[in-house]
Amino acid sequence: MSYRLPEGHQGRREAFALITITIITEIFLSIPQKLAVDGKSAAWIIILIAGALSFVGLYFILALSRRFPGKTIVEAGEEAVGPFLGTIAALAYFIFFMASLILFLRQFSETIITAFLPQTPISVITAGFLVVIIYSTYIGLEAISRTAGLLIGFIIGSLALITVLLIPFMVASYNLFPFWGSGPDIVARLGATRTSLFGEILIVGLIAPLLSGKELGRVGITSLAAAIGIMTFVEVIYLIIFPLPASAVFTFPLYSGARLVFIGRFVQRIDAIFVFVWIITALIKLAATMYASAAVLARALKLPVFRPLVFPLGILVFAISFTIPSFPDAVTIDSRYLRTYGWIPAFLFPALVYLVAVLRKKGGRGSDLAQSNS
């Protein structure tokens, strides 16, 4: 039962860019602030611990993909644990991606309103985003990841540029002390649950058929490492620039950072420059999670194509994103549920599926050669 979805070609560089961007875009929202609330001055250690643990999750995703070559985690799951449990796993992945998509869309639209277009109705902004997302998802994964590959330099460059421009404000390295923040035990516990921050690494399991096993492993590891590095770096800079009681209250930390740039009379008020880059980054992330949702659903429903699902899913996302009453609610749901329990669908399910596959001796090197037709 092997069929091919029209995902097109995937280069290693493009896949790396796609996954890295999809993960790090979280830091455009309130995540640095939420981490500062929980971890205090040790917020960055939480990211490091979470990142390290995410590698364990990634190991199982990669192992699963290697055991079932040419298949995504969805089909691999069905083969390993049977159609019923497999569908439940697929549903969990689907919900994870949808939740990520909806919450990000709502929060990012709110960012735009608060920061730039206070008079514009949110539906107009959200609809504007959705049109682009639906269109780019419709064209397919290749288009999204090529865009990502093309723009990742700009995106990382924009973060680097802000960092350089903010050097005059980095006088207070003491803001990283006391070293253990809210306490080693709390930091460790949060580190474990906040692996959910890296849940989007699950996309590796979806693009598995498009890359060779070795390439896939390399893409997964490098993009996760890059994401951890960038996010830790941003958190450290954030904590240094905004001393603790302040870092725990900013709704849009990165934006507040960009607004702070002040190098003499001339180089100031330059936050508008970064907004373009951030919107493009957000669109890539949104399109990637939209694709992931549609692809998981299509494969779970055994549809040969995912395109017919894109438009209905778009409407669904649009509608659900407005059921959240307010921006603070969206932030709370994101932080308290998605980025606290997201590791269950993103890491635990693939790991369980893999372990069951090993126990039931499903998949493996012998059988896949016969099955794969690529």
Next chain:
Amino acid sequence: MTWRKVTASLLVLLLLALTVTTTGCWDRREPEDLAFVITLGLDTAPNKQVLLTVQIALPKRLAGGAGPGGGGGGGGGVGPSPVSSGTTFVLSVVAPSIPTALNLINTNVGRMVNLDHNRLIVIGEDMARKNFSRFLAVVVFPEIRRTTFLITTRGRAADFIEANTPFIEANPAKYIEELTTANFFSGLIPLSQLHQFLSAAESYGQEAITILADVTKAGLKPKGQTDFKKQIEEAMKKAPTIALETIPFIAGEIPRAGGNRVEFVGAAVYKGARLVGFLNGSETRAAAALRGEFRRGFILVPNPLRKGFFVIIELSQARPVSVKVRINKGIPEINVRVTMEGNIDAIQGGGNFSVNPAKRQLERAVEKRLTQIANAVVTKAQSQFQADIFGFGDRGARRLFRTWDEWTRYKWLSQFPQARVKVQTSFRVRRIGLQFAPPKPVTGR
């Protein structure tokens, strides 16, 4: 042409039309419809209300630049008339909060009041002494930036804003931005943007200081029309007797004649968001050195070779300040190391300091003087203000604690007044100017 092509081209046309009709969407705002506030002033008003003063730019006049100097220069006052007069106007209202005050202003100003270009917030002394954190909440406004300069004025903010009529710049806000940056380099005022103020005021390890400014008491009348001679005589009378204290003034009291009516010198010391006192120019400079923010400034030391004369040194901070804290039976012991370097600028009374032991002698004299000044300001902060304006807690004590809770429970800010502070300074002469020794006119030939 197929239908497909027709629909496609219609769609393209529609999209093109959209680009024209939806520019800026709901947030389209023409600059001509906005009144840009460049300075905000906060004062107390009866019944816990706020007296909000705004200085609004008149863009057309600002853009003109030339000011009223042009044709009618002949008659009028004694002094030159400031170029800024007529480029802005000042308006004050009383309201329970800043946003409502802005609405109130709009009942009079024919354009939408906008804070996007606000450069400066001035806090009146009365407001500052009464803990203005209630009005500080205005920073959640997206229009207010943390890079806005924050100034505390002795007296009323409204009077200060009204009196500020700079000469060189047409734009009063630009003037203040330039002045604060230039003055900061001399160490006579602290760096005080909203960001630094809030960072310190919210910290468990330091207290905030802001720029101190005031309208001069030197008898300057508005628009610079005043008796220059009389002013100079007054200034001479007020000149300090001890030449060692370089700038023992706080804003408003500098003996001078002529110029803008406002002046910036010294610092306002806060505990939390409550004003507790002032530092004069020299003390502010010493505090800056202890905070590691000192850039460049002059200091007088007695000439070690000739009694009754002074050597003038241009100082700068050579290395970041090192703050080592030990907590001994609950009482902090603070060891501060300030490393300075400098150039000899003038040697009154003569002497060649380019070689040892004279050079070493001079360096010792400077170190002694620096330690004296630093100890004086530390004592003042500990006994008079009981405020850690140097950030010793953040710089030194924080890293002694393991967790955030332990750190905040220690309550550094209330421990600081009892702390034993030891300041060590070291100074090296780096350059001696264009001559090894000062000119020596020969007398009694």
